[in-house]
Amino acid sequence: MIGQSLSLRGIRKAYDATYAVHETDLDIGAGEFVSIVGPSGSGKTTLLTMIAGFERPTTGSVVVGNVDITRLAPNRRDIGMVFQKYALFPHMTVRKNLEFPLRMRKRPRREDLGKRVDAMLDMVQLSAFAHRYPHQLSGGQQQRVAVGRALVFNPPVLLMDEPLGALDKKLREAMQLEVKRLQQQLGATVVYVTHDQEEALTLSDRVAVMHKGQLEQIGSPLELYTEPQSAFVADFVGTINFIPGVVVGYECGAATIRIASGAIIETATTGTQPLPVGTMVSIAVRPQHIGVCPPGASGVTGTLENLVFSGASRTAHVRLTDMEGLTLRIQVPNELAGLPELGGMLAVALPSDKLKLFHAENGRRL
């Protein structure tokens, strides 16, 4: 099977007066695995619904390969979909479920149809269950039927809406590998919706982060982690600390920020526009990039509140002095000695090349 490229061009969806999806452009290459992540209600399902054709976009178009399918009925789109609750036909056996899309197409002849279904049953490891009804299967098995049914007619694009959401952690991890294996084996273009950022980061070539109906950023997992373009993305992918502050000086890509305690922090900015003095900002820094040292005369200081052992390292919770209770999570190596007792003072070092600056109101990267 050869996957095809998928493009969403200026796509929008309004329900009543509000937008479930704001104007969105998304280009997905043939055979690419793209995850869509975002909190509940951010418009992920709505996006899939428009690609599958169950809902017509308010404006914009959906293009598969070179064909605009915006006005095509869902049954003519040839797009596979795995539903969140599987949507297996309860009155049909596993085999009949898998045969369904092939019968609708009359594409393979009768004898080939059997072979195709057998091959797919084999691929999703359900040959022994072909004659069972969906309610006689476990959750994981049902999920495999759903995947098999969506793949058996060789769709160039496969949509999956939180397909593993209903499974327990262990089974979920096993199924993630299986989904990835099937996708690589068949070369399908996959759009995969999930709540679970870890799942998205492990499975995908690229991850799209949605927030309030807006596509905040799309990029490789590494890109999202190292170069988040908004505070929301930075927060959503991995752990990060935010420190509010105000710009007091700007000089050629370097901003000087004053935080509530009065301490001054130097950061680099990404933009070419000068930052006006007085701009409210958020300084973001990952736990592993913060250093701790004995309290000095100046700089940012805080109280060690808690120290949590988490295997390869420890996480220190440090409540900053005069910062309205703001607490930083700092990753400290296990072998680091000289930490104060709980309740003791320490200084935190914020290396300026690791700090990222976001606009306090709109969350944009500065």
Next chain:
Amino acid sequence: MPRSPIRALRALADTGHASRYSSLTSAILVLPLLAILAIGFIYPVTELVGLSLSNGGASYLRLGRDPLYLGVLATTMATAASVAVSCVLLAYPVAYAMTRLRGGAALLAAACVFIPLWTSVLIRSYAWIVLLQRNGIVNELLRTTGLIDHPLKLLYTQGAVILGMAHILLPFAILPIYATLRTLPADLVRAAANLGAGPLRGFLLVTLPLSLPGVFAGSVLCFVLALGFYITPALLGGPGSMLMATLIGQQTVVLLDWPLAAALSTILLTVTLLTVFVFRKAISLSKGFQSVH
């Protein structure tokens, strides 16, 4: 620690959600219903069967010998079957449409289904007389449009009986079908479309088979209720189309042959119970339906 067998049993029983109440509580809870059933159903039925056998089964012999009685039974079942089929055929599109309506339209549709249900059967039967009689609205309409020259005999026919009964029983078919269609996950229909089925095939292969339990329930309900209809056939039917209920009434009130009336009632009851039983079997045999939800 030793465990008494009763404790063990209770622990076993506690795994099911049906055993949230102790057996005493459950007994007290079902007692009123049991009492009503015993007084209002089991006792009279026993009396009835006893009465029908009071003359040593002679009533049953008479019923078996006289083709008139069996004929009435056959007519009754045929009428009830026609009514059930008409009801389901008319009800399905209505129920289907109701699942698609939203807001005010849905409310209106529900009102149209329910309000007739609150109107007396007698009134609704008389309404049909007004419509169907020789100089009734239907005949007048047909005449003024020039479709007929002489008024048709519409009233006092088998057709009028079926029409009237189907009208009265329609909600009993609509509601169970609507209930099953409503609980059918919308994703199943979407999945069918996604897999390549057009609207018609999606309906025939997914929606229709999965709504069959509702269709079965509706048709059994209509059939069973139609078997015992009294007023409507008496008002709308002709002398040739006598039904069981009318016959029983006649035997009880006019001819005062109570053992025969009891025998007729017993046979009607048996047929009713048999129908319900057969349909239940048919539903449970259609595999996979249990797992719709």
